[in-house]
Amino acid sequence: MNPGVGTGMEQETAPPQRSEAAAQGTLDRMRQWLRRAAGSDGHERHTLLLIGKSTLAACVAWAISYHLMKAQSPAFAPFSAVLMMQVTVYQSVAQSLRYVGAVSAGVALQGVLGFLAGPDLLTFALVALAALAIGRWSALGSQGSQVATAAFFAFSTYIAAAGTADRFAQLGQIIVLVLIGCGVGVLVNLAVLPPMRYRSAEYGVRTLAHSLCDLVGDMYPALREGELDGERTGHWRQRAAQTESIVHQARTAVRTAKESVYYNPRRLLRRHQGDTSFSGYGALVDALERVSFQLASVTRSLERWDDGDSSPQGREFLRCFGDFLASVGVITRLLSEVDEGRLAEQARELCAQSREAQKCHRRLTEGAEQGLLPLTDHSRPYGILLADASRLMDELQYTCDVLQQCVERETADPAP
Known part of the structure; x- marks a missing residue:
C-alpha cells in the first residue's frame, strides 16, 4: 500500500472528526448553560x-x-x-x-x-x-x-x-x-417578572472579600516559612492593585440592588424592603475598600524585603506577621460568606475573630519591640510593616463594627 495514499486519507478524514468533536463540545456547553439557567437564579436565567x-x-x-x-x-x-x-x-x-x-x-x-x-x-x-x-x-x-x-x-x-x-x-x-x-x-x-437584585449587593461584597481572602491566603504561609523573594512579593503587589476594579464592581452591584426596588411591585411580596441592608452593604464595600488599600500597602512594604534577612529576629518577625495575616484571612473569609439571613450570627463570629486578630497584632508588636529590631530605620521595612499592620487592624475592626451596626438597625427597626 502506498504510504502517501494512507496519509492523504488520514488528512481528509481528520478535519471532519475535529469538526464533530468541536460541535459536540459546543452542544455540551449549551446543555450545561441551559441546566444552570433551569437550576439557579443566576446570570443564565436572567439572560x-x-x-x-x-x-x-x-x-x-x-x-x-x-x-x-x-x-x-x-x-x-x-x-x-x-x-x-x-x-x-x-x-x-x-x-x-x-x-x-x-x-x-x-x-x-x-x-x-x-x-x-x-x-x-x-x-x-x-x-x-x-x-x-x-x-x-x-x-x-x-x-x-x-x-x-x-x-x-x-x-x-x-x-x-x-x-x-x-x-x-x-x-x-x-x-x-x-x-x-x-x-x-x-x-x-x-x-412580567420585574427584575429584583436583592442578592447582587450581597454577591458584590462576597466577591470583594473573597479576592482579599485569596490574597491573604497566599501571603501568610510564605511569611511563616520566611520564603520571600522579589518575584513573589511583586506578584502580591499586582494582585492587590487589581482589587480596585473589584471594588468598582461591588459598588455597581450595590447600586443595582438598590435601584431594583424602585417602582417594582415585587417588593410588596417581600417582608423586608431592604433599604437598611443596602446602606449596610454600601458601608461594607467602603470599609473593604480601605482594607484593600492597607493590604496593598503591606505588599509594597514586603517588596522592600530584598536583602534576604535571615537573622533569627527577622524570621521571627515574619512568622508573627504571618500569624497576624492568618487571622486577617479568617475575617475576610467570613465576610466572603455574608448572608442576609445570617447577619446577626455572622456579626458575632466576626467580632470574636476580630478579638483574636487583636491578640495576634499585640503579639506582633510586643515581639518586635522585645526583639530589638531597627523599627526607626526607614531603610528597613520593620517599622513600616508594623504601621501597616496597625492601620489594617483598625480598618478590619471598623468593618466588623459596620456589620454589627447594620444588624442592630435591622433589629431596632424591622421592616413591616
Whole structure:
C-alpha cells in the first residue's frame, strides 16, 4: 500500500472528526448553560428572561405600530421597546425619559432646520453639527448619541415625504412611535417578572472579600516559612492593585440592588424592603475598600524585603506577621460568606475573630519591640510593616463594627 495514499486519507478524514468533536463540545456547553439557567437564579436565567421579555415587548410594539397605526416607519416602536429593557425597572423609566428627550430633540432639530433651509446637503450638515453638539449634554447621559441618530432618520423621512404637511406629520409620527415603544418596554419590564437584585449587593461584597481572602491566603504561609523573594512579593503587589476594579464592581452591584426596588411591585411580596441592608452593604464595600488599600500597602512594604534577612529576629518577625495575616484571612473569609439571613450570627463570629486578630497584632508588636529590631530605620521595612499592620487592624475592626451596626438597625427597626 502506498504510504502517501494512507496519509492523504488520514488528512481528509481528520478535519471532519475535529469538526464533530468541536460541535459536540459546543452542544455540551449549551446543555450545561441551559441546566444552570433551569437550576439557579443566576446570570443564565436572567439572560433568558431578558431575551424573552425583549421579544414580547418588540412584538407588542410592532403590532401596535404596524397593524393598528399603519405607520410608514413602524420599526421605531419595537426598536425603542427593546432598548428600554434595562436591568431594573428604575433604569427602564430613567432611560426611557432620556431616550424620548434625545429623539424629540433630534426630530425637532430636523423639522426646524429643514423648514428654514430645505432638504439639501447644507441642511444635513447643519443638522449633524447641531445634533452631535446637543448629544454631548450631560443630562441625556448614555442616550445622548440618539439625538444624532434620530435626526438622521428624521432627515431621510423628511426628504421622502411629498409636501410640507406630510413631512411634519411623518416627523410627529416618529415621536409617537418612540413614545409607544418606550411605554411598551417599560410596561413589559414592570408587569412580567420585574427584575429584583436583592442578592447582587450581597454577591458584590462576597466577591470583594473573597479576592482579599485569596490574597491573604497566599501571603501568610510564605511569611511563616520566611520564603520571600522579589518575584513573589511583586506578584502580591499586582494582585492587590487589581482589587480596585473589584471594588468598582461591588459598588455597581450595590447600586443595582438598590435601584431594583424602585417602582417594582415585587417588593410588596417581600417582608423586608431592604433599604437598611443596602446602606449596610454600601458601608461594607467602603470599609473593604480601605482594607484593600492597607493590604496593598503591606505588599509594597514586603517588596522592600530584598536583602534576604535571615537573622533569627527577622524570621521571627515574619512568622508573627504571618500569624497576624492568618487571622486577617479568617475575617475576610467570613465576610466572603455574608448572608442576609445570617447577619446577626455572622456579626458575632466576626467580632470574636476580630478579638483574636487583636491578640495576634499585640503579639506582633510586643515581639518586635522585645526583639530589638531597627523599627526607626526607614531603610528597613520593620517599622513600616508594623504601621501597616496597625492601620489594617483598625480598618478590619471598623468593618466588623459596620456589620454589627447594620444588624442592630435591622433589629431596632424591622421592616413591616
